[in-house]
Amino acid sequence: MHTTWLIANGTFGEAIRRRTLLIFLLVAAFVIVAGAANSSFQPGRDTVVVKTLGLGVILLTGVFISVILGINLLPTEIERRTVYTILSKPVHRYQFVCGKFLGGLLTVLASVAVMSLVFLLLMVIKERGFNQEVVNVCKGLLLIVFAITLVNAVAMFFSVFLSPFVNFFLTFAVYLLGSASSVTEALADPSSDPAHPKNPVVLLIFKVIHAVIPNFANYNVQNPILDPRLRITNEAYFIGSNIGIAIVYTLLLLTVAAVIFERREV
Secondary structure, eight states: OHHHHHHHHHHHHHHTTOHHHHHHHHHHHHHHHHHHTOTTOOTTSOOHHHHHHHHHHHHHHHHHHHHHHHTTHHHHHHHHTHHHHHHTSSOOHHHHHHHHHHHHHHHHHHHHHHHHHHHHHHHHHHHTSSOHHHHHHHHHHHHHHHHHHHHHHHHHHHHTTSOHHHHHHHHHHHHHHHHTHHHHHHHTOTTSOTTSOOOHHHHHHHHHHHHHSOOGGGGOTTOTTTOTTOOOSOHHHHHHHHHHHHHHHHHHHHHHHHHHHHHSOO
């Protein structure tokens, strides 16, 4: 564990100094402040648009940073040949993979923490206190953290055996398909359009996609504009189950990535 943490700490220190990260943060913070400063947003009025904008910006910025960092963590070490120096020491390959993942994740979470603090401060000022609306935002931010963790794990998994270019598009494809889970579910349902029978092969493909790819839409529950059908009857179960799904998927992806990297020639 100590070795993994040392690798994570080094990765975090290197990644946090990137200028691209600062640019993303400044742009995201500007959009959040501009949205919260809308003159039509007053205490006691509907804040759906402001919450949607703020949480959406934080989520998308976190996802984008996760992908940019995740697709380069392993390939960069291999390209620089620093991986040979690290692995020549008493470091297991699974420790290297986990350390790089944790370092990238810490970098993204630090960025999300900055954006979240700005957004929460603005919400508290606008709402004139820490009321239920602010509590709901905190719940949304909690789910965003685990959504970003999962995206980071997907990017790390693909980086073990794919180039950064291919990984970039594939990771975003996974995220977009997971965000459109209701669409893939409809496409996998043979009874959704009885007048036009669907090809069994196509149905099977969409069933596999819907079953395998996690539902990222569940991690943006504050957005009724994108998913107006979403109704949560048991909030604690909903949040807990989605957090559990993110943890299970992350552990599974890291395990498979470590196994693949263990067998890979670098």
